[in-house]
Amino acid sequence: MKQFGYILQYWLLCLTGWWANLLPPRMALGFGAVLGGLGYVAGVRRDVALANLSRAFPEKPPREVAAIARKLYRNLGRNLVELLRFRNQSKSYIAALVSFEGEEHIKTALAAGRGAILVSGHFGNWELYAAAIASAGYPFSVVVYPQHNARVDALLNRLRQGAGVGIIYKRNAAKDVLRSLAANRLVTMLADQDAGPDGVFVNFFGRPASTTRGPALFAVKTGAPIITGVIVREPGGRHRGIVDPPLFADQAADREAEIARLTQEAAVRLERRVREHPDHWYWVHRRWKTAPGGERSAGYGGRETTVG
Numbered sequence: 001m002k003q004f005g006y007i008l009q010y011w012l013l014c015l016t017g018w019w020a021n022l023l024p025p026r027m028a029l030g031f032g033a034v035l036g037g038l039g040y041v042a043g044v045r046r047d048v049a050l051a052n053l054s055r056a057f058p059e060k061p062p063r064e065v066a067a068i069a070r071k072l073y074r075n076l077g078r079n080l081v082e083l084l085r086f087r088n089q090s091k092s093y094i095a096a097l098v099s100f101e102g103e104e105h106i107k108t109a110l111a112a113g114r115g116a117i118l119v120s121g122h123f124g125n126w127e128l129y130a131a132a133i134a135s136a137g138y139p140f141s142v143v144v145y146p147q148h149n150a151r152v153d154a155l156l157n158r159l160r161q162g163a164g165v166g167i168i169y170k171r172n173a174a175k176d177v178l179r180s181l182a183a184n185r186l187v188t189m190l191a192d193q194d195a196g197p198d199g200v201f202v203n204f205f206g207r208p209a210s211t212t213r214g215p216a217l218f219a220v221k222t223g224a225p226i227i228t229g230v231i232v233r234e235p236g237g238r239h240r241g242i243v244d245p246p247l248f249a250d251q252a253a254d255r256e257a258e259i260a261r262l263t264q265e266a267a268v269r270l271e272r273r274v275r276e277h278p279d280h281w282y283w284v285h286r287r288w289k290t291a292p293g294g295e296r297s298a299g300y301g302g303r304e305t306t307v308g
Contacts, residue, residue: 010151017084025237028085029078036077040070045284049073052283056205056274071279075233079125086127086159091135094163098132098231102243105227106138106186109246114224115181116246119215119266121192121230122282123273129231129241130188131163139185141166143173143214173214181224189215191263192270192282194289200260201292202267205274209267210290216262219249226262228269232277244269 016035020028040046049072053065060068086094109116118133120126134140142165147153157167168176168187180187191212199210219226225246232240247265249258274281 006149006151009149010155013084013152013155016080017087020081020084021088025085028081029237032077032079032081033074034077035080036073036075037070039077040073046073048286049283052285052287053278055207055288056283057278068278069283072281072283075124075279076282076284078233079127082125083127083156083159086131086163089163091131091164094128094131095135097237098128098239098241100132100136100241100243102229102245103136103241105243105245106133109225109227110138110184110186112223112225113184114222115184116186117181117215117218117224117226118186118188118243119191119226119228120188121190121270122285123192123270124231124233124277124280125239126190126231127160128239129229130160130165132231132239132241133186133188134164134166139166139183140164140188141168141176141180141185142188143168143170143177143190145170177214177218178222181218181222187218191215191266192287193285194287196290199290200263202260202264204267204271204287207288208292209288211263211267213259213263215266216249216259219247219262220251220255220258223249223251225249226266228266230270230273230280232273232280242273 020031023031046069049069050065053068054062057065106116120129130140130142142160144157144160144167146169147156161167166185168180177187189212191214195210195212197210200213200216201208202211215226218224225248227243227246229241229243232242234240247262249262
């Protein structure tokens, strides 16, 4: 039964992509917003999103929290449509959709020849962010986590690679990340999902959040700088990619302390962007699922799906 559901999911995604590619860009975005809105109405992880938003913004009344969540779902629908449209778009078209703020920080980070680690999150259209950086001519790879549905996973990776994004699969990540950094490539990791009991706990919206130690560990080990950034949706179907100044590991410092410092700084930067654009972040994920000590946080249960 599960396999039938996966097959159905795959063909529904293909049908959505076929229709999205037939429509003009503005109508396609409207179609995506409707799809996302239907997801909210149907209650797809809506309770998780509302609970996370209420905890992160206790000062906001329920009506405002719900309005942010509805905007988020519409944005997620737009994100999906834009990703599915990669199939018929040139790199120059993708590059023209995104203007960059702070692009000089990428050049500064790569200047030392050690590669660079771009730490981002599920914020705005993160797939377009990756494609736009690759389309701008930077040697670029992204670490991806496999989807449970193998057909969907293959489709997403074909779309990414078609847009010029190099893929580093999670199963070989350590070796391939080190090889990419040694080749002075930019490697991206999305570091805003629950990392379980093995993660580094950082303060995120005033609560301890288990976060992957990978980016900071690679920075300490190789000397590659960390840069952080997000993409912001703007009117007219355009986007603004933001790149922050690089963070450098102190390789003479205590390794664990330095991993904690770098991971916390990246979380601070992401939180600032989320507060500026709360309808852009992936509130449907159980971000605070793991509590310090390894136990499950109150109010969270069930199976978690990794997105990346």
